[in-house]
Amino acid sequence: MRNLLNFLAKYNNLIIFLVLEGIAFYLLSTGNSYHNSRVVKGLRGLTAGVERRVSNATSYFHLREISQFVARENASLRTSVERLTSAENQLFFSVTDTVHYQQYTYSAAGVVNNTVNRQKNFFTINKGRLQGLSVDMAVASGDCVAGVIVGCSANYSVVMSLLNLDFRLSARLKSNGYFGSLSWDGDDIRHVILSEIPQHVTFGIGDTVETTGYSVVFPEGVMIGTVSDFEKSGGDFYRIKVALATDFKKLHFVNVIGNLRKEEQLELEKQFQ
Amino acid sequence: MINRILRLGLLFILLFLLQVLLFNNIQFSGFVNPYIYIMFILLLPFELPSWILLILSFATGLTMDLFSGTPGMHTSATVLAGFIRPYVLRITSPRDGYETGAGPSMMVYGFRWFLIYASIVVFVHHLALFYLEVFRLADFFSTLLRVILSTLFSVSFIMLLEYLRKGK
Numbered sequence: 001m002r003n004l005l006n007f008l009a010k011y012n013n014l015i016i017f018l019v020l021e022g023i024a025f026y027l028l029s030t031g032n033s034y035h036n037s038r039v040v041k042g043l044r045g046l047t048a049g050v051e052r053r054v055s056n057a058t059s060y061f062h063l064r065e066i067s068q069f070v071a072r073e074n075a076s077l078r079t080s081v082e083r084l085t086s087a088e089n090q091l092f093f094s095v096t097d098t099v100h101y102q103q104y105t106y107s108a109a110g111v112v113n114n115t116v117n118r119q120k121n122f123f124t125i126n127k128g129r130l131q132g133l134s135v136d137m138a139v140a141s142g143d144c145v146a147g148v149i150v151g152c153s154a155n156y157s158v159v160m161s162l163l164n165l166d167f168r169l170s171a172r173l174k175s176n177g178y179f180g181s182l183s184w185d186g187d188d189i190r191h192v193i194l195s196e197i198p199q200h201v202t203f204g205i206g207d208t209v210e211t212t213g214y215s216v217v218f219p220e221g222v223m224i225g226t227v228s229d230f231e232k233s234g235g236d237f238y239r240i241k242v243a244l245a246t247d248f249k250k251l252h253f254v255n256v257i258g259n260l261r262k263e264e265q266l267e268l269e270k271q272f273q
Numbered sequence: 274m275i276n277r278i279l280r281l282g283l284l285f286i287l288l289f290l291l292q293v294l295l296f297n298n299i300q301f302s303g304f305v306n307p308y309i310y311i312m313f314i315l316l317l318p319f320e321l322p323s324w325i326l327l328i329l330s331f332a333t334g335l336t337m338d339l340f341s342g343t344p345g346m347h348t349s350a351t352v353l354a355g356f357i358r359p360y361v362l363r364i365t366s367p368r369d370g371y372e373t374g375a376g377p378s379m380m381v382y383g384f385r386w387f388l389i390y391a392s393i394v395v396f397v398h399h400l401a402l403f404y405l406e407v408f409r410l411a412d413f414f415s416t417l418l419r420v421i422l423s424t425l426f427s428v429s430f431i432m433l434l435e436y437l438r439k440g441k
Contacts (some may be wrong), residue, residue, distance in 0.1 A: 011328065011353075012324065013324060013356070015322040016323075016324050016327045016328075017327055017352065017353075017356040018329055020328070020330075020348075020352045021349050021352055021353070023331075023348070024331070024334065024348035024352055025345060025349060025350060026345070027338070027344040027345030028344065028345025028346055028349060028405065029345070030344075030349075031343075031344030031345055032343060032344065032345070034408070035345075035408050037404075038408050038409065055327070079371045092326035144369045
């Protein structure tokens with residue numbers, strides 16, 4: 001204790017100096033947006049190297065799950081290839097232009113940055129405008145909803161995660177087709193809330209919730225999750241808790257779904273509004 | 274004692290009026306901006322304890338920041354100037370040492386002494402201030418040029434003001 005007091009007495013000027021400079025630097029970096037951005041950029045530069053290594057290491061540890069995921073996807077693709085080719089496995093078959101009736105395009109992308117611990121979560125994927133992505137395209141992990149692209153650069157896109165308070169999605173119960181509005185309440189990263197389902201509808205825990213296809217963003221029937229809990233809210237509606245099928249904590253590869261007929265639909269709808 | 278505090282207060286107000294109303298509007302070729310408010314730190318009495326000096330520096334810098342809308346920039350530069358002032362006084366001390374009771378002045382210690390003393394403190398202050406303003410090392414030499422030119426101008430004006438003070 002005495003040593004400490006001696007130390008303080010000896011260096012009191014230096015300590016006061018450092019404290020006052022600390023306050024000044026705090027003011028400098030919070031009060032001036034230019035200095036603030038420089039400081040943040042500097043700190044990010046320091047941490048970016050570490051983060052990249054950690055990300056490399058963790059992606060290595062996830063290889064097993066990823067390979068299983070890829071294998072499963074491979075299997076399902078092979079099944080559909082089989083189904084498609086078997087129809088053509090005959091002497092005569094008509095050649096059709098497959099792009100002509102195609103409505104959705106799919107392209108795979110890797111997640112390079114992801115947050116789940118904020119109220120407004122976003123993640124970044126490693127494809128952008130040059131790879132044909134654009135704002136308002138849907139993003140799915142496997143065949144489950146993950147988010148919507150909100151910004152594109154040349155080679156990267158930022159996706160508004162389903163775990164974002166601003167995210168709204170039209171969703172329905174697969175068992176009976178009643179649709180409502182889906183959003184996140186900022187509470188639990190494994191559950192979202194489906195509201196506006198009327199109270200006369202019968203459904204059970206475990207029922208699948210999927211997208212409706214009423215918006216031009218997501219195709220119809222993309223899995224969101226399953227009903228885990230519900231309660232009556234207000235007069236006429238249920239407030240349904242949906243357990244997400246996507247685990248946002250380990251988002252690695254996603255499919256970006258683009259709607260080729262989006263402009264056409266929106267233009268037509270605009271004439272009647 | 275009270276008289277001296279009052280005179281210092283008056284000096285403070287006067288310097289800030291000059292700085293804000295006059296010198297902030299002088300920008301020689303958009304490059305050089307004299308800051309004479311630092312003269313307040315220069316003229317504080319010798320026997321003032323260092324911690325009061327530091328706190329007064331902080332207040333001075335904060336006042337300047339309020340006027341120029343740059344929180345923290347002048348504050349940190351002025352606190353640095355206040356911190357190094359005792360060391361500068363020590364290395365520039367004349368053979369007979371300093372008399373307590375009177376602040377640093379050109380009249381007592383001479384033109385040359387005041388010029389060296391003021392130049393060192395003002396240079397350190399300007400160095401900190403201008404590099405904090407650009408906040409990167411990319412334009413290192415052009416910033417250094419600004420520092421040196423501004424120091425020249427600030428010191429010239431401070432010497433002029435000190436000369437006027439002496440005449441009074």
